[in-house]
Amino acid sequence: MPAISFQSVSKSYPSPRGPQGGSFLALDGVSLDIQAGEFFGLLGPNGAGKTTLITILAGLAKASAGRVSVMGHDVQTDFAQARRALGVVPQELVFDPFFNVREALRFQSGYFGVKKNEAWIDELLESLGLADKANANMRALSGGMKRRVLVALALVHKPPVIVLDEPTAGVDVELRQTLWQFIAQLNKQGHTVLLTTHYLEEAEALCGRIAMLKTGRVVALDSTSALLSSATGNVLRCVVDGDLPAELAAKARVTGRVVQLPAADALVVEQHLTQLRQAGLTVRDVEIRRPDLEDVFLQVMNQHPGRDDGGRV
C-alpha cells in the first residue's frame, strides 16, 4: 500500500477571465504513488499545480476528478483517518495571535484527539530550537521562528506522512540546516516525506525520487540518480563581464555574472568560448562540470512546452 496515492487527479477552477466564464485546469490527470519511507520531491515552476496537489491531499480543496488517499484512507470519504496520518507544513506563515507557542501546540494536539502529549511537545520544541520560545506569543516571533512552529504544529500528532510545501522559502541558512537535519532524521525513522521546493539543490541532496510537474501534468517521474544521469553532456560554467550575445543567452543559466551553458562535448565548449570572445567579453573561472538537478529540470521543462491553451478549457 503506498503512503500517498494520487489516481488521475484533475482540478479545474472557474476562470474569471473570458466572456464565456470557462474554467482553468490546474491539474490534468495526475497519477503518482509515493511509497512508505520515501523522501519524495515535487518540483515544477510557479503555477505548475504543486500546491493545488497538496491542498487536495490535505483536504483543503476537493479534486474535480480522481482519487487521493493517505495510508490507504481516501481523503474525502475517510477524511478523519487520512488527516490523522498526515502532517502538513503550509507555505504561508500563518499563526494565531491569541496564544503562545506551547498553547498552540497543545490545541493542535487536542484537535487530533492526542492526549498527554507534553513529552512529545517538549521534544519537538527542543529539536526545532524553540525551547526558549515556548511561552512567547506567536506575534513576537521572527519569520524563521514562526516557520519552525509550523513544522512543530504539523508533527504534533506524530503523523507517518509529512508534507512540506516550500518550507525553506525566505529562511536563513541556519534554520534550513536544522530543519533538514530534523526532517532527514524523521525520514530515517520511517516517516514518509513529500517536499515541494524551488531550491533544486535541496531536492537533489534530500529526495530519493522526484516528480516534475508542468501546467498540471507530470512530465518527469524517476529516482533522483536516474534523472541526473539522464541529462546529456556537460555544463560549461564561467564568469563574464558583460551581456551575453542573444544566441547564447537563450540557452544559458545566468546568475549575475556567472553563466552556465549546456555543452555536449569539447567542440561545443570551444564554440561557446569563441562566441563569448567574439562578443568582446572577458571570460574568467572556466569550469566544466556534470549537470545538476537544475540542468535536468530546465531540460525537462524545455522538452515539454506548456499546453497552448495555458490551461483554459
Added chain:
Amino acid sequence: MTGWQMLLYKEVLRFVRVAAQTITGPILTALLYLLVFGQALESHVKVYGDVSYTAFLVPGLAMMSLLQNAFANSSSSLIASKVMGNLVFLLLTPLSAWHWFVAYVGAAIVRGLVVGLGVLGVSLFFAVPPLAQPLWAVTFALLGAALMGALGVVAGLWSEKFDQMAAFQNFVVMPMTFLSGVFYSIHTLPPFWQAVSHVNPFFYMIDGFRYGFFGISDMSPWFSLGVVGGATLGVGVWAYALLRSGYKLRS
C-alpha cells in the same frame, strides 16, 4: 479532552483572554443604557401595571447583550481566523462539521450567558426584577444564544472581509436587536410598527425572556417558544449545512 472539546475550550479561552473587550465592555454599555434611559424615562413610560420602567428594562438589556455577544463570538472568531489564515490549522484536523458546529456555537452560548448574567448582576444595584418563571428565562436565554451563535457561524463563513462582517452586524443584527422591544412594550407602538415587530424573531426572544421575570408578556410564551425554537433549528441547520459543504472553507 476530545477534539471538539479542545476546540470549544480554545474558543472560550480566546474571548476570556480579551475580556475587557468581550465581557466588561458590553456590560458597561448595557449599564449606560440602563442609567440614561432609566433616568430619562422612568416617570414617563408606563409598562406592565406597577412594574417600574427600570425594572422592565433590565431583562431586555440583559437579553440584548446576550444575543449580540453570542453572535459576535462565533462570527468574529471565524472571520479573524479566515483573514489571518490560521483557520488552516483547523481545516487540517480530523474534526467534522458537527464538531466545528458544537464548538463554535457552544463558545458563543458561553459568552452570551456570561455577558447576560453580568448585565443582570450589575443591574441589580438599580432595580431588582422578580424572577417569576425562571425556567422560561433560562430556556429563552439558551435558545437565543444558540440561535445567534449559529447565525454568527453563517455570517463568519459568508464574510470574506471585516467590512462585510461589520455590514452584517450594523445593518442586520443591531437594528433587529434594538427594534425588538428592549426599550418598550410593543403595545405602546402604532399598529404598523406592531406588525413589523411581529416578524422580527428578536422580539420573541426578548418577550419570552422577559416573561420569565414578570410572568407577563406581549405574546404568549408558548407562541414565542415556537417561533424562537423554529428559528434556532432553522439557522442551526443552515450553519451546519454550510460547515458540512465546506462553504468558502474548502475550495
